[in-house]
Amino acid sequence: MLESDDDFDIADQYDSIEDPWLRSEFLDAIGKTRSFIDALRRSRDFARAKAAAARDEPAASARGKEARRRAPRTRRRTRVAVTRPPNKGRVRRRCPRPRPRVVLVIVLDLD
Structure with a gap:
């Protein structure tokens, strides 16, 4: 986990630096990244x-409101493994086009 005060202090120090060059130098010095x-x-x-919600929680429980869990959403469609696009009811078969014929004639003249 994070040590909340020290790590948050690093973020505050980084935010207080205005010069982009100094910001990158600061990141290099502490060995951290922007992410x-x-x-x-x-x-x-x-x-x-x-923390703010924890402070407001006693007031909510005093009114008798309890936190309700939300029911998980159901999927609208089942998952399907798609290997090709659907044909949408239109099946068109192409007529095979005629292929050009090639005739090869070899003449060997033997003496």
């Missing part, structure tokens, strides 16, 4: 939202 910083931001926002 790591983005993931830190997402997890920080999630942790803040979870």
